[in-house]
Structure formats: C-alpha cells, structure tokens
Amino acid sequence: MKHRPYFENIRTKKDVIDQVKRIANTGNYLIGEGAANSVRGHDVTYIPFWHLANSIHSPETYARLNESFDLCLFASANLLRPGYAAATESHVFELLNMPIVVMGIGIQKKENLKAELPEGTQRFLNVLKKKETFFLTRGHFTADFLKAEGMKYVRPTGCPSLYFDPAQMKRSLGRLADPGLADSQKIAFGGYLGSVPDTIVDAHALLHKDSTASYVIQDEVIVYNMNMVGEETTEAYDQAASRITAPTEYKHAEKWQRKRDYLVFFDTHKWRSWVSGQDFCFGRRFHGSIIGMQSGIPALMIAVDDRMREMLDFVGFPHIEASVWNREPQKKAFLQDFLSKIDVPAAIHRYSECEANFNGALKDIGIR
Known part of the structure; x- marks a missing residue:
C-alpha cells in the first residue's frame, strides 16, 4: 500500500490530543522527513509501521513486500531506552527478507542502559544482528553501544533532520x-x-x-x-x-x-x-x-x-x-x-564534515 499524507480538520480538544498521540512527539515528523528526504530521487514507497505490525500474521503480505522491495529504511529515534520494548519491531523485521537501514537510532539515557534494556528491544537487536543491517546512529555513544552488541555496520551520522x-x-x-x-x-x-x-x-x-x-x-x-x-x-x-x-x-x-x-x-x-x-x-x-x-x-x-x-x-x-x-x-x-x-567558521566547518559523512554513509549502503 502507498501512504498519501493528508491533513485532517483539527478543531476540538480531542482532535488536538488525537493528532499528537499519532506522532507522540512532533520532533518525529522531522526525523521521518529527514530520512525520506535522504532517499529522494529513488523509487520510494512509504508504508506506515502500523500496517506492517497489523500484518504480522499475514504471510501473503510479507511475501509481497519481500518480492517488491530491495531495501527497508526504518527511521528511528529514542528506541534504545529502558521504558520501551521493541517487541513488535522485532517481529516485523524478522519477517522482512531484505537489507535494513536503521536511521537516526539513539539512546535516551546512558545510565544502566545495558542492565535495563527491555527483553523486546534485546530481541530486536538480535534479529537485526543476523540480517544485513546498517545502523546510522545519532552519535558516538549509541554507535559504541551497538558495536559492543555485535552489530556489524554501525556509523554515527547524526539525526537525519540535520541534513534536510x-x-x-x-x-x-x-x-x-x-x-x-x-x-x-x-x-x-x-x-x-x-x-x-x-x-x-x-x-x-x-x-x-x-x-x-x-x-x-x-x-x-x-x-x-x-x-x-x-x-x-x-x-x-x-x-x-x-x-x-x-x-x-x-x-x-x-x-x-x-x-x-x-x-x-x-x-x-x-x-x-x-x-x-x-x-x-x-x-x-x-x-x-x-x-x-x-x-x-x-x-x-x-x-x-x-x-x-x-x-x-x-x-x-x-x-x-x-x-x-x-x-x-x-x-x-x-x-x-x-x-x-x-566561532561561526568552525561550527559551519564541523557541520559540513558531518554532512559529508552522512552522504558517504548513504553511498556506502548504495542509496546515493
């Protein structure tokens, strides 16, 4: 299925709360938009994650997905945190037989992360460890954590919203x-x-x-x-x-x-x-x-x-x-x-280096 964005009429208290709940945090709009912008020029289909989750028990759906697509780009944010178990994500990616790019993944809180990481998230990482997976992280600490967990391709690139x-x-x-x-x-x-x-x-x-x-x-x-x-x-x-x-x-x-x-x-x-x-x-x-x-x-x-x-x-x-x-x-x-x-010149130079690093990671993966 192809997703076409549209904007609903938002007027009441319930309308506002419902819309905020759908995205959880409006910063996620920018993360997804930045990830989508990074693959512009390619033949891209956006499939809402809820559709993948609701189709877990439909082998026909996943057979169609595996036949139709060469790569899955998954825009992420604070996925590595004690209060969130990525159990659904682990089931979805277990059924996808294609390379996976996890873009923008990050850690919400560093303290005791390894000890407090939920079982569902640990399963998510174990599933992706067995696949051809590319992790583009928000920073160095997340990259070091994923490397220690045995992930093969890990590259700190920053949040994709930085390069919109x-x-x-x-x-x-x-x-x-x-x-x-x-x-x-x-x-x-x-x-x-x-x-x-x-x-x-x-x-x-x-x-x-x-x-x-x-x-x-x-x-x-x-x-x-x-x-x-x-x-x-x-x-x-x-x-x-x-x-x-x-x-x-x-x-x-x-x-x-x-x-x-x-x-x-x-x-x-x-x-x-x-x-x-x-x-x-x-x-x-x-x-x-x-x-x-x-x-x-x-x-x-x-x-x-x-x-x-x-x-x-x-x-x-x-x-x-x-x-x-x-x-x-x-x-x-x-x-x-x-x-x-x-120091403005230094800040711009550092940003330009990060931009080049991000584009280099995409090139390594074969996206650009």
Missing part, C-alpha cells in the same frame, strides 16, 4: 554569533511546560514585560499534563494560526508574568513558515530548534539530557548546558557574552 536543508542550516549558524539576539522579542521557545518551569524563567529573562512568549508545544498535552480546559468537544485549536485557543492549566502556570501563545504544528512546512518569521529560536527541545535552523533562523539549545548531548556533541552546534544556564543569575548578559564568542 544544509544551506539553511549553514545560514542559521552564520547568523548565530550576534549578541543582539539576546534582545530579540520574537523568540520561538521550546521546553517542558507542565513538568518544570524552566521555560517560564527563560522567557522572563529575555522578553520585555509587554512582549508575548511564543511557545511551541510538542508532546506536553499527552506526557506532561498540560490540559486544555473543557470537554473533548470544546473548540480548542485555530488551525489557520496553529494556535491553542482554549484556556490551559498545568503545573507552574501561575508563575507566568508575560502574555503567551501556545502553538502546535501538524505540518512541517507550516511550522517552518511560522518560525521563519521569528528572530531567534531558544529552548530545551532539539527538534524545536532544528526546524528553526532549517528555516535559516539562528537557534541556540539548552542541553537537558543525554539524547540532546549526544546529538549536539556529534554535530558540534554551540549550546549551553542546562546546569550552567539554570543557575546563572544574569541570564541575558550571560547569553550576550556566549553568543559573542561563538
């Missing part, structure tokens, strides 16, 4: 060493509202009292208890503006001293269109900043966990450690100083 539009990524990096960005009032914020108040503190530090904080929601409404007030059928979303219109409630919301807009995007092109009108992306979400960079907008990330650190360390993007930023009393002055010291 290299020219715009370099343009973004080229605009980052500007202390004036700390005074921007059109900032795309991203973080974990509903869990911690960090983004509220950031907005207060950077925005004037009469400015509006623009916060892009990813999975907060299903993971971090951000609630849109009202019944399931309550009108909650302005689809044209991609904005939550219902009142919201969540932990620490009372701390706000700025007006704010909550935006949710279910179309990457629309997300890029909106963010291209901002002056700066600043926050604690990797892909919320990457989509700004894909639009040529300067972006600076606060590294909050192992998955961000692995991706940022690999690609060499300037960033600030959360532990440093959170305890800094003069945040705006600190940010101005940090931006003024960024």
